[in-house]
Amino acid sequence: MSGAATTADPIAVRDNRATAIQVALWGSLAIFAVLILFGAFTTDGFLTTTNVKAILSSVAFVGMIAVGTALIMISGNLFSLAVGSTAAACAMSFLALLPDGIVLAIVATIALGAVLGLIQGLLVGGIGANPIIVTIGAASLIQGVALWASSGATLVPPKGDTSYEWLNGHILTIPVPVYILFGAVILLDLLLRRSRFGRQLKLVGENREAARAAGLPTTWIITGAFVLAGVFTAIAGVELGAFNESGSLLIEGNLTYDAIAAAVVGGVAITGGRGTVWQALGGAILIAVISDILLLRDYSEGVQILVKGVIVFAVVILTRLNRMRLES
Amino acid sequence: METRTAQKLLEVRHASKSYGAVRALDDASLELAAGEILGLCGHNGAGKSTLVKILTGQVRPDSGEILMQGEPIEMRNSLQAQSHGLAIVDQELSLAPDLSVEENLFLGNIDLSFLRRPGAIRRRARDLVERIGLDVDPRTPVQRLSIGERQLVEIARLVGRDARVLILDEPTATLSESEIERVFTVARELVREGRSAIFVSHRLDEVLDLCDRVTVLRDGRVVAARSTADIADRQELIKMMIGKELPPPQRSEAVEVAAGSGAVIEALTVPPAVQGFAHEIRGGEIVGLTGQVGSGTSEVLRALAGLEPEARGTLLLDGQPVKLGSPTGALRAGIAFASNDRKAEGLFLEKTVEANLVATRLPALSRLGLVRHRALRETARKLADFVKIDASRLGDTVEHFSGGNQQKVFLGRCLDRGDVKLLILDEPTRGVDVSGRAEIHQLIREAALAGVAVIFASTELDEILELSDVVVTMFGGQIVASLPREQTSAELISADMTMSHGSGKEREAAAPAQEGADR
Numbered sequence: 001m002s003g004a005a006t007t008a009d010p011i012a013v014r015d016n017r018a019t020a021i022q023v024a025l026w027g028s029l030a031i032f033a034v035l036i037l038f039g040a041f042t043t044d045g046f047l048t049t050t051n052v053k054a055i056l057s058s059v060a061f062v063g064m065i066a067v068g069t070a071l072i073m074i075s076g077n078l079f080s081l082a083v084g085s086t087a088a089a090c091a092m093s094f095l096a097l098l099p100d101g102i103v104l105a106i107v108a109t110i111a112l113g114a115v116l117g118l119i120q121g122l123l124v125g126g127i128g129a130n131p132i133i134v135t136i137g138a139a140s141l142i143q144g145v146a147l148w149a150s151s152g153a154t155l156v157p158p159k160g161d162t163s164y165e166w167l168n169g170h171i172l173t174i175p176v177p178v179y180i181l182f183g184a185v186i187l188l189d190l191l192l193r194r195s196r197f198g199r200q201l202k203l204v205g206e207n208r209e210a211a212r213a214a215g216l217p218t219t220w221i222i223t224g225a226f227v228l229a230g231v232f233t234a235i236a237g238v239e240l241g242a243f244n245e246s247g248s249l250l251i252e253g254n255l256t257y258d259a260i261a262a263a264v265v266g267g268v269a270i271t272g273g274r275g276t277v278w279q280a281l282g283g284a285i286l287i288a289v290i291s292d293i294l295l296l297r298d299y300s301e302g303v304q305i306l307v308k309g310v311i312v313f314a315v316v317i318l319t320r321l322n323r324m325r326l327e328s
Numbered sequence: 329m330e331t332r333t334a335q336k337l338l339e340v341r342h343a344s345k346s347y348g349a350v351r352a353l354d355d356a357s358l359e360l361a362a363g364e365i366l367g368l369c370g371h372n373g374a375g376k377s378t379l380v381k382i383l384t385g386q387v388r389p390d391s392g393e394i395l396m397q398g399e400p401i402e403m404r405n406s407l408q409a410q411s412h413g414l415a416i417v418d419q420e421l422s423l424a425p426d427l428s429v430e431e432n433l434f435l436g437n438i439d440l441s442f443l444r445r446p447g448a449i450r451r452r453a454r455d456l457v458e459r460i461g462l463d464v465d466p467r468t469p470v471q472r473l474s475i476g477e478r479q480l481v482e483i484a485r486l487v488g489r490d491a492r493v494l495i496l497d498e499p500t501a502t503l504s505e506s507e508i509e510r511v512f513t514v515a516r517e518l519v520r521e522g523r524s525a526i527f528v529s530h531r532l533d534e535v536l537d538l539c540d541r542v543t544v545l546r547d548g549r550v551v552a553a554r555s556t557a558d559i560a561d562r563q564e565l566i567k568m569m570i571g572k573e574l575p576p577p578q579r580s581e582a583v584e585v586a587a588g589s590g591a592v593i594e595a596l597t598v599p600p601a602v603q604g605f606a607h608e609i610r611g612g613e614i615v616g617l618t619g620q621v622g623s624g625t626s627e628v629l630r631a632l633a634g635l636e637p638e639a640r641g642t643l644l645l646d647g648q649p650v651k652l653g654s655p656t657g658a659l660r661a662g663i664a665f666a667s668n669d670r671k672a673e674g675l676f677l678e679k680t681v682e683a684n685l686v687a688t689r690l691p692a693l694s695r696l697g698l699v700r701h702r703a704l705r706e707t708a709r710k711l712a713d714f715v716k717i718d719a720s721r722l723g724d725t726v727e728h729f730s731g732g733n734q735q736k737v738f739l740g741r742c743l744d745r746g747d748v749k750l751l752i753l754d755e756p757t758r759g760v761d762v763s764g765r766a767e768i769h770q771l772i773r774e775a776a777l778a779g780v781a782v783i784f785a786s787t788e789l790d791e792i793l794e795l796s797d798v799v800v801t802m803f804g805g806q807i808v809a810s811l812p813r814e815q816t817s818a819e820l821i822s823a824d825m826t827m828s829h830g831s832g833k834e835r836e837a838a839a840p841a842q843e844g845a846d847r
Contacts, residue, residue, distance in 0.1 A: 196694040203687055206676045213635060213673045214688045214741070215659025273678060 025321040032314065036286075039293040046296060053174060055288045060177035061087075061243075063284040064236035065255055066262035067185055068229030070280035073263055074192070075225040076205035076272025077124050077131040082138035083233045084256035085249070086116050089146040090237025092247040095155040102163040110234045116142060117230020118223060125222025139256075143249055155247040167242035177239045181281070184232055188277045201225060206273030261308065262287055265315045287311060336398065337362040337524050338383075338414070338493050343392030344548075345378050347728070352378040353389065354548035360493065360524050365515065367535035367556065368528045370545030370569055371732065371761025376528055379545070380497055383526070384416045385409030413492030417482050417499055423470045429457065430466035433485050456484045460514045474622055476507030483514060487523075494518065494525045498759060500534060504620035504787055505822055512538055530761055531788070532562040544568045566762050589646050590781040591750045593632065596641035601627040602805045605641070609750065609781040614772065616796030617785040619825045624805040625785040626668065629754050632783070633665035634658035645749055659688060662749035664742035668758055668785075674738045675726050682708040682722040685740050692747075715740035715771060732764030743771050751775055753784035757791060769795055789818045801825050 040046050065087060069079050080086075090109045097105035120138050123129045157164060169176050192198035204211040204221045212218050236255075241247045266283025268275030287308060294304045338360040345353040353375045360366050370376050381387035382394070385403035393400050396412050403409045423432045430453035453466035462480045470478060479499055486494055496515065500508045515525055515538065529535050535542055536556050542565070544552040552568045559565055589611030596605040602624040609615045617625045631639035634655040643650045650661045658665070667673035676684055685708045686693060693704045709719050715736040726737050735757070742751060756772065757765040772795060776782050786792050792799055799816050801809045801824040808824045809816075 194699055195697050196690045196699055197697065199683070199690055199699060203676050203679065203683070206678055207672075209673045210667075210676055211687075212655055213633065213665060213667050215634070215655040215663075215665075216687070217656045273676070 021321055021325050025318065025325055028314070028318060028321070032318075036290065036293075039297075040289070043293050043296045046293060051292065051296070055285070055292050056178045057175045058292070059281075059284045059288045060175060060181050061236050061240055062255060062258045062262060063181045063281050064177075064184060064239070065233050065259040066266075066280040066284045067181075067188060067277045068232035069259045070263045070266075070268045070275055070277050071188070071192075071201070071225040072131070072229050073268045073270060074205045074272060074275050075125075075201055075222050076208055077222060077225070078270065079131070079135070079260045079263070080117075080120055080138070080226065080229060081132065081135040081256055082116070082120065082142055083229065083259055084252035084254075085139040085142040085146070086113055086230060086233045087237040087240060087255055088247070088249045088251040089116070089142050090234040091241035091244070091251050092146055092150055092155050092249075094238045094241040095157055095247040096150070098161060098164065099158050106238055109238050110231055113230040113232075113234020113237065114227050115230070117226040117228070117233075120230075121223030121226025122219070124226065126219045143252075146249060150248070155241075157245055164242040167239055177243075180235065180239070184235070185277050185281050188228070188232075192276065197221065197224060202273055204272075258284075258287070258308075261312050265311055267315075267319075335362060336360065337364075337396070339395040339398075340379070340382070341393050341395065343379070343382055343389040343394075345382065345387060345389045351548050353382070355392075356545065356548065356550050357392075358543055358550065358553070360526065362524055363519055363522050364541065365519055365525045365527055365539045367539035367542035368526055368545070369530075369532065369535055369542055369565060371530075371763055374545040374569070374761070375548040376545055378548075380416065380495060380526075380528060383409065383414055383493075383495060385414075410489065410491075413490065414495065415486040415489060415491035415493070416495040416497060417479065417486065418497055423478055423482060423485075425471035426469060428467045428469055429453065429464060429473070429481055432470055432481060433457075433466070433488055435485070452488070456488050457481075459487065459517075460484045461510065474507070476503045476510060479503065479507075479511055480514060483511070483518075487518060492523055494523060495528070496525060497528045498530065499527075500529065500531060504825070505789070506620070508534065530759070530765075532565045532762070533790075536562060536565065546571060569761075570763050589749070589779065591632075591783075592642075592644040594642045594644075596628065596631055596639065596643070598624070598627045598631045598636045598639045600805075602631070605802075605805075605807060607800060607807070607810065609783050611646075611749070611779045611781050612776055613797050614776050614782040614784070614795055615798045615800060616792040617783060617800050617802065618787065618789070618792045618821060619802035619808075620787070623802040623825065625802050626754055627805075628802075629665070629752050629783065629785055630667075632658070632750070633663060633752050635665070662747055663752060664688075664748045664750070665752040666739055666742050666754065666756060668754035670734055670738045670758075675734060677727045678725055680723050680725055681712065681717060681737055684726055684737050685711045685722075688741055711740045711743075714743065716767060731759040732761050735760050735764065735768065739768060739771060743775050748775070748780055751780050751782045751784075753782070755786055756784055757786075757788075765791075789821055792821065793818060 045051055065083050069083060072079050090113050093112050094105050094109045097108055116138065120134055123134045124131045167176055171179060192201065200211070200216055200221050201224070204216060204218050208218060211221075240251050244251060262284035263275070263280040264270060264283065265286055266275075266279035266281070268279050268283075290307060290311060291304050294307060336359050340356065340358040343353055343356050344351070356375060356379060358366075358379070368376055368379065378387060382389050385406045385408050388404065394403060395401065401412050403412065409415075424435060427435065430450060433453050433456055434449060450466060457464065457466055460480050460483055462477060462484065464473065464477065470481060473481065483494065494515070499511055503511065512534075515527070519525055527535060527539055536559060539556050541553065541555050542559065543550055544565070546569060551571070590613065591609045593608070594606050597603050605624070605628050607615065617628065619625045627636060630636050631641075631652060632643060634653055634657055637653050639652045641652065643652060645661050645663070648661070650663070651657050655665075671677065676687065682705070686704055689707060690699065693700055693707060708722055712719050712722055717733065717736055717740065726734055729737065739753075739756065742748065742753070751772070753772065757768050760768060769791075772782060772784070784795070793813065793816075796813050799809075799811055799813055799821060800807055801821055803825055809820075811820075
């Protein structure tokens with residue numbers, strides 16, 4: 001790129017630069033793809049149905065939250081840093097309500113997720129508060145209330161209760177949460193593409209001021225995105241509660257950041273307005289595939305986490321390169 | 329001009345630039361002598377912006393060269409352009425509003441060491457501010473200045489950097505008449521010092537007034553480069569720009585006013601910009617609102633559109649009260665609003681023409697919350713046809729459209745006559761070329777003919793006089809005069825908006841028709 005900078009012909013320099021960006025972009029994409037494919041085909045046990053199922057299972061919970069996060073991202077409000085806490089609190093509420101019957105437990109827990117989303121959505125969409133600050137606050141509030149209400153105890157399902165076992169079951173040897181995840185993705189994809197709400201969500205996400213001036217109900221659209229994110233996070237919470245058969249704040253783990261990473265890696269625009277729930281799911285699967293390869297090859301957990309960071313960085317750089325390519 | 333020499337300061341030779349299949353600039357050449365002001369004219373899409381971007385190093389031509397004092401120069405970025413003495417006063421000002429005038433003056437000035445004593449900087453700032461005839465303390469934060477004053481600060485900054493060629497890109501679009509005069513005076517003075525200027529504008533009278541020569545672009549090509557002394561009037565210039573003569577503006581003389589329809593505004597107050605605004609806009613009537621920047625015209629329109637939460641007062645639309653402060657409520661009541669900032673507050677730039685056109689109509693185009701695609705497409709096609717956008721472009725993103733076409737897409741959303749009762753337009757033709765302007769005016773008239781009440785604001789007197797049935801002039805947040813078009817004139821309006829009536833005689837002559845004035 002710099003080698004040509006001294007020549008007198010400015011056109012050659014411009015073309016060189018454009019070409020350099022192109023090469024960098026497609027080159028890194030190719031290397032990325034080759035690495036994954038190479039890893040996949042040369043790793044013993046990768047291409048087995050058992051392993052594919054394991055990957056899908058590992059995506060089931062975080063994928064659900066990533067899909068909800070994608071909606072918030074598309075609305076132009078970054079993400080909620082409270083999704084992990086929401087999922088943990090919902091797992092706890094589900095287990096706490098199980099003695100009153102599983103239907104009530106599920107419905108009430110999903111309602112709880114919706115309310116938690118509603119509160120954050122009203123603050124962000126209604127009074128224009130910064131989503132990062134709001135959701136940091138929300139995370140603390142949720143954790144505090146959950147800890148206080150449970151008196152710090154770990155919740156477990158009632159002895160002998162098997163009403164929730166179907167959530168851990170398999171249909172055609174694939175875990176139930178995987179079906180729920182794909183059902184959710186198909187539903188939300190239709191919502192985004194076909195519904196009035198979905199269309200308006202993308203408009204608000206791209207230019208909130210223009211949407212407001214045009215008279216779109218921006219407050220309700222943004223709040224809607226947060227409520228939906230809350231609902232799908234709550235469903236993940238229910239699944240997590242059933243899966244772990246114990247509920248405490250520890251469930252949160254890295255769920256929040258993993259969900260955000262999945263949406264970003266999948267290509268949902270962090271600036272809002274563009275993206276699909278399929279992309280968020282794709283991002284979650286990509287991360288899971290790479291973690292799986294590393295796991296099968298006996299790399300330590302440290303390396304697995306490190307590689308996740310590398311992937312996010314790579315995506316950020318690729319997105320930027322692509323943007324530069326479009327602009328030049 | 330005595331300093332004018334035959335020597336060419338800046339020269340562009342055979343520059344071409346294509347964006348994909350679009351040839352934005354086609355073998356364009358341009359010359360600029362020292363001490364000369366050159367006008368650059370052409371409609372949107374003619375290649376002006378591309379040429380300006382080439383001169384400021386933001387875009388590199390596919391072929392051709394740029395010479396400074398006969399030497400070929402290379403410009404790979406705006407920093408390099410600056411080092412060659414080329415500087416632009418942009419449409420969107422690049423000042424930091426929170427910093428003071430002097431901080432802005434030396435912002436990004438690489439020659440100035442941080443270790444210099446503040447006293448020296450202040451002296452230089454004072455000197456610069458004085459030179460451009462700006463009467464402010466250099467320590468004032470820029471956000472407290474009017475747009476016109478900011479423009480002067482921007483010019484001072486470039487002078488401080490020793491710019492030899494100042495490029496003024498539509499500098500007057502947001503200025504009032506007196507502020508424009510000030511900018512022009514400064515420009516003339518700088519040129520007398522031996523600098524040169526390129527003035528890019530849609531306002532042809534200003535071009536003829538200010539410039540020594542003018543270069544006209546059409547479809548990416550230079551179609552004329554003439555001395556302004558040889559150009560009789562703006563009609564002649566328009567002819568060069570569009571290659572044909574424009575039909576004279578049409579105006580339906582008899583305004584069909586539907587009884588009882590339209591908007592009644594009473595005691596509208598938007599703190600601190602507007603106090604006690606009251607007026608009536610009958611269905612079929614076009615009310616033109618004018619005043620200097622800061623007179624409150626924009627705030628009145630924004631309040632009517634529900635965008636000013638602090639607004640108080642009443643608005644009746646066809647006899648029904650409309651709650652102020654809710655844009656959604658305004659839309660439902662049948663109010664359409666087009667902001668003066670189509671990029672920040674109008675268009676969804678990365679979305680398609682279709683998505684932009686139907687953005688406000690989704691509720692009507694959905695059933696049970698699901699969008700009816702066929703109905704949506706039909707509506708978009710109808711609106712595109714209405715504003716004369718080629719239906720084949722419905723799937724294109726508006727980002728790469730020219731200013732005029734963007735404005736048409738934006739207005740297309742508001743101009744459909746079916747459900748709109750009150751049409752509010754803030755600077756409807758800002759940054760739009762002559763022919764686009766005529767089309768947009770025609771669309772606004774058609775809306776009025778269909779019975780829509782129209783209120784628009786413009787700082788261009790031509791536009792006010794051409795389009796309005798009633799001209800309302802504001803000063804300091806209040807109505808100064810409200811006169812039927814036949815009873816007013818450019819002189820009268822200018823006097824009203826600067827509150828500079830000699831003895832007030834002209835006003836008395838027009839007094840009988842006044843309404844709601846002098847409160």
